[in-house]
Amino acid sequence: MTYSNIASDPLLLTPGPLTTSVSVKRAMLHDLGSRDKTFIDLTERIRLRLTSIAQVEDTHVCIPLQGSGTFVVEAMMSTLLAEADKILILANGAYGQRIVKICARHGINHEVLEWPENEPVDPVQVSLHLSENESITHVVVVHCETTTGIINPLQEIADVVAISGRLLLIDSMSAFGAIPLGLASDKFTAVAASSNKCLQGLPGVGFCIVSKSAIQNAQGNSKSLVLDLHDQWKGFELNKQWRFTPPTHVLLGFDQALNEFDAEGGINARHKRYNENCKVLVDGMRSMGFETLLPDAVQAPIIVTFLMPADPNFAFEKFYDELADRGYVIYPGKLTVAETFRMGCIGDLNASQISAAVDCVREVIELMHVKSGAPS
Ligand SMILES: *Cc1c(COP(=O)(O)O)cnc(C)c1O
Numbered sequence: 105m106t107y108s109n110i111a112s113d114p115l116l117l118t119p120g121p122l123t124t125s126v127s128v129k130r131a132m133l134h135d136l137g138s139r140d141k142t143f144i145d146l147t148e149r150i151r152l153r154l155t156s157i158a159q160v161e162d163t164h165v166c167i168p169l170q171g172s173g174t175f176v177v178e179a180m181m182s183t184l185l186a187e188a189d190k191i192l193i194l195a196n197g198a199y200g201q202r203i204v205k206i207c208a209r210h211g212i213n214h215e216v217l218e219w220p221e222n223e224p225v226d227p228v229q230v231s232l233h234l235s236e237n238e239s240i241t242h243v244v245v246v247h248c249e250t251t252t253g254i255i256n257p258l259q260e261i262a263d264v265v266a267i268s269g270r271l272l273l274i275d276s277m278s279a280f281g282a283i284p285l286g287l288a289s290d291k292f293t294a295v296a297a298s299s300n301k302c303l304q305g306l307p308g309v310g311f312c313i314v315s316k317s318a319i320q321n322a323q324g325n326s327k328s329l330v331l332d333l334h335d336q337w338k339g340f341e342l343n344k345q346w347r348f349t350p351p352t353h354v355l356l357g358f359d360q361a362l363n364e365f366d367a368e369g370g371i372n373a374r375h376k377r378y379n380e381n382c383k384v385l386v387d388g389m390r391s392m393g394f395e396t397l398l399p400d401a402v403q404a405p406i407i408v409t410f411l412m413p414a415d416p417n418f419a420f421e422k423f424y425d426e427l428a429d430r431g432y433v434i435y436p437g438k439l440t441v442a443e444t445f446r447m448g449c450i451g452d453l454n455a456s457q458i459s460a461a462v463d464c465v466r467e468v469i470e471l472m473h474v475k476s477g478a479p480s
Pocket of ligand 1: 119120172173174175177199246248249250275276277278298
């Protein structure tokens, strides 16, 4: 394979990295010095644009961090929880479980409330648990659980957390930029996300939007040097610079991706396009007998989980390879409740491209002599 022709890249129907526009990729074609004014201004601009997307410019700061999304989730946890704190982790999928792992590694006091992967977090149970467990100081929730594509009821969760006087941390990695948080600035302490999901930038940088009071109080919490968001923030405060080599090209691409986010019409327009993508995908797949794991009411327009067809002629690997040969990359499932695969609706993709992907699915299952996508 050669990489000479961008137009022949496959379309990525995955949870990330995603298909990006040619102009975002092109924006990377510059070498910037990390101590140069152009780059310092670029960093400042991106930080401000991100707090403004969350509508918390006055109360929160944006702290970007090198690495993939998990780096910034781990940084958020290790920085914002002090030794005396205890966090309640609301888990209904693999990303919630990853936060449990992070807490165990860092020796962060935690408790876990779990739901099956195909059920949203229940705010009533959260409220009850908080009222019965005085020692809990923080709660963390995954906004859209990418494991299944389920949307958790963030506003309701934030309400019960606020009423009980606890602080809320959010992993909105796969929703930020497409599904509004819908929270007033006093309803959450921090939210983590990354460049390469709904904001349609390149992978390589995450960010945490943290309330000013929380970050000011977080000195000395993190046992990691590179993941210490307080130190990272102090660096930006001091001279607007990154502590360690920044991913300059990724940030150039990110700034362009944010230009395109604005040009599209911001979060509402992006939500609308992803909704259309999701509808075309789900309707098309259902017309072949495929079934979604989730009912439509809790399905986020981010990534859709389909149940594995029962037809004995269906073999996932063959299905995956044939689709990849036709230019569409899908994603395996990682569920414990059922055999599944996933198809994403985010990235620089529109409804007609999704429709073409659905046509390819039809072609491939016919070629495999699969009569219906129906599960057992
Ligand atoms: C993508 C994602 C992450 C981060 O994953 P990385 O592979 O480290 O980028 C974290 N949480 C959720 C909900 C995600 O979708």
